[in-house]
Amino acid sequence: xxKNQLKQQANAAIEANREAIIAFGKACRAxxxxxxxxxxxxxxxxxxxxxxxxxxxxxxxxxxxxGWAYGKTHTAKVMIMGELDAVISPQHPxxxxxxxxxxxxxxxxxxxxxxxxxxxxxxxxxxxxxxxxFAATPAEEYVQISERQALRREGKIxxxxxxxxxIAEGAFDDIDMAMMVHAETNFPGAHIxxxxxxxxxxxKEIRFIxxxxxxxxxxxxxxxxxxxxxxxxxxxxxxxxxxRDIDRVRVHPIITKGGDIVNTVPADVxxxxxVRAANTEAMKNVNxxxxxxxxxxxxxxxxxxxxxxxxxxxxxxQNPCIGKLFxxxxxTIAPDALVExxxxxxxxxxxxxxxxxxxxIHPSVSGFNGILxxxxxxxxxxxLAYILPAKLLTMTAIDLLADGAKAALEIKEAYPRKxxxxxxxxxxxxxxxx
Numbered sequence: 001x002x003k004n005q006l007k008q009q010a011n012a013a014i015e016a017n018r019e020a021i022i023a024f025g026k027a028c029r030a031x032x033x034x035x036x037x038x039x040x041x042x043x044x045x046x047x048x049x050x051x052x053x054x055x056x057x058x059x060x061x062x063x064x065x066x067g068w069a070y071g072k073t074h075t076a077k078v079m080i081m082g083e084l085d086a087v088i089s090p091q092h093p094x095x096x097x098x099x100x101x102x103x104x105x106x107x108x109x110x111x112x113x114x115x116x117x118x119x120x121x122x123x124x125x126x127x128x129x130x131x132x133x134f135a136a137t138p139a140e141e142y143v144q145i146s147e148r149q150a151l152r153r154e155g156k157i158x159x160x161x162x163x164x165x166x167i168a169e170g171a172f173d174d175i176d177m178a179m180m181v182h183a184e185t186n187f188p189g190a191h192i193x194x195x196x197x198x199x200x201x202x203x204k205e206i207r208f209i210x211x212x213x214x215x216x217x218x219x220x221x222x223x224x225x226x227x228x229x230x231x232x233x234x235x236x237x238x239x240x241x242x243x244r245d246i247d248r249v250r251v252h253p254i255i256t257k258g259g260d261i262v263n264t265v266p267a268d269v270x271x272x273x274x275v276r277a278a279n280t281e282a283m284k285n286v287n288x289x290x291x292x293x294x295x296x297x298x299x300x301x302x303x304x305x306x307x308x309x310x311x312x313x314x315x316x317x318q319n320p321c322i323g324k325l326f327x328x329x330x331x332t333i334a335p336d337a338l339v340e341x342x343x344x345x346x347x348x349x350x351x352x353x354x355x356x357x358x359x360x361i362h363p364s365v366s367g368f369n370g371i372l373x374x375x376x377x378x379x380x381x382x383x384l385a386y387i388l389p390a391k392l393l394t395m396t397a398i399d400l401l402a403d404g405a406k407a408a409l410e411i412k413e414a415y416p417r418k419x420x421x422x423x424x425x426x427x428x429x430x431x432x433x434x
Contacts, residue, residue: 001124002402003398003399003402006124006127007395010120010123010124010391011120011391011395014116014391014394021113021116021119021386022382022386024112025112025379025386028045028108028111028112029379030094031044032086032094032099033084033099033101034086034099035084035085035143035144035148036138036148036157036162038084041063042059042063042136042138045136048115049065049114052115053069054134055068060135060166060171061139061157061163061169062156062157062165063138064084064136064138064165064166066134067135068131068134069125071125071131071132071401072126073405074131075129075130076131076177076400076405076409076412077130077132077175077176078176078177078178079132079134079172079175079179080114080117080134080135081110081114081163082112082113082180083110084107084138084139084162085107085139085140086101087101087105087141087373088101088141089102089375089377090102092104093378104370104373104374105141105377106377106385109183109368109389110180110182113180113181113386114134114136116386116387116390117393120394121394121397128398128401129402129404130401131401132401133175135166137162137163137350139165140162140349142161142203142312145203145205146256149205160310161312161313161353162350163353164311164353167353167354167357167420167423168424172357173419173420175358177408177411178359178360179322179326179362179393179397180362180393181365181389181392181393182349182362182363182364183364183385185366185371186370187366189336189337189338189366190334190337190365190366191337191338191365192330192338192339192340192365193340193341193343193363194327194361194363195318195341195342196316196342196363197278197316197317197342197344198344198347198348198352199248199277199315199345199347199348200276200278200312200352201275201276201277201283202309202310202430203273203309203311204272204273204287204307204308204309205270205271205308206253206270206271206272206306207269208225208268208269208271209303209306210225210226210228210265210304211223211265211267214264215265219265222267223267223301223303224301224303225259225266225268225269226259226269228269228301228305229255229269229297231300232253232271232293232298233253236253236290236293238293239286239289239290239293242289243286244282247277247278247286248278248344248346249276250276251274251276251286253271253272253273256272274348276312280314283430287309287431291309294307309431309432311430314353314426316351316355317352318355318360321359321414321415322396322400322411323363325399326361326363326392326393329392330392332395333392334388343364345364356418356426357420357423358415358418359411359415359417363392365384365385365388366381366384367379367383367384367385367386367388368380368385
């Protein structure tokens with residue numbers, strides 16, 4: 001069979017399982033779990049991948065999964081991914097009432113897309129000159145920093161982001177290129193964004209240490225750590241006019257602990273913060289500014305402060321060659337879709353770290369309403385959210401691995417991958433880990 005026939009056969013397999021794919025996406029939406037705790041979701045995905053004929057499925061990065069559809073030869077290896085975790089959005093109609101977890105991020109749809117791709121690729125894998133790896137990745141949402149830091153101290157993880165942990169464990173060592181999709185919201189009709197960028201960031205844990213005293217009878221004997229924290233918020237705000245527009249800087253701290261009891265001068269106040277920017281140089285420079293402001297405010301009020309800088313995510317830089325294949329396939333099966341290239345996104349994703357490591361794409365596909373990470377986010381069009389992206393990723397994988405995997409080999413040569421050791425060294429340099 002030629003490449004177009006393979007695409008037709010794969011898409012027919014996806015179409016034949018349309019209702020099952022959609023139902024699985026809705027089932028995942030109903031059982032949201034937070035990062036590194038996606039046990040129910042992981043088990044459900046594993047069962048679906050097994051039913052689709054995916055082999056050698058095993059766990060990676062605590063709750064993640066990795067399995068294979070093997071080709072007739074093993075010339076190149078392409079990974080297709082979907083993300084397991086939810087975000088915290090307690091007001092979402094499908095939120096877990098205990099944890100506040102909700103799929104206000106579109107990840108449930110990604111998992112349905114992953115399963116759909118497995119069904120499509122399994123129908124044609126025997127004709128491909130390479131292998132397709134299917135990965136369900138944990139902990140993309142960079143939340144619960146303190147809890148994940150505890151997992152690090154326990155030795156269960158080394159990195160807070162799931163794909164970062166997969167990199168460290170070597171889960172990408174045998175992968176040549178990777179791809180997945182992201183939710184695009186509030187667009188009337190089919191809208192595809194290829195080549196989009198996102199911001200990188202440095203994560204921060206901050207602890208202000210003051211001195212307790214009775215808040216009513218002798219507050220002058222204390223040192224108010226909460227005032228030091230709130231003063232630092234004002235100092236960070238005063239820095240904003242120094243940020244260059246071209247760097248797209250975003251700094252957004254929150255106070256996660258404001259004290260112990262109202263009748264005692266707060267002596268233990270905690271904050272978490274992201275320092276985001278479009279490039280690593282800006283990330284480093286702005287992070288230094290923010291640290292200086294925080295330390296100065298603590299000093300001004302006689303408090304102490306501990307700042308822990310944590311590797312966040314690398315800016316998303318997608319591979320243009322794979323992106324063109326994805327866009328061409330969109331024009332083939334969805335000719336009425338609006339396809340845009342290079343649209344910036346203000347969020348961050350650990351897929352950025354994958355794009356640092358090897359050639360990868362993370363296009364956005366419409367089919368969702370509401371604002372990402374809000375109670376409003378929901379699927380508006382089942383075909384756009386679940387079925388079309390499954391077909392597009394499957395067709396792109398076929399483009400890469402058909403005809404002797406010529407396209408994949410050309411991309412490998414033009415964009416040589418890096419190692420997990422280089423990745424760790426990169427982040428050590430960014431945050432100067434001691």
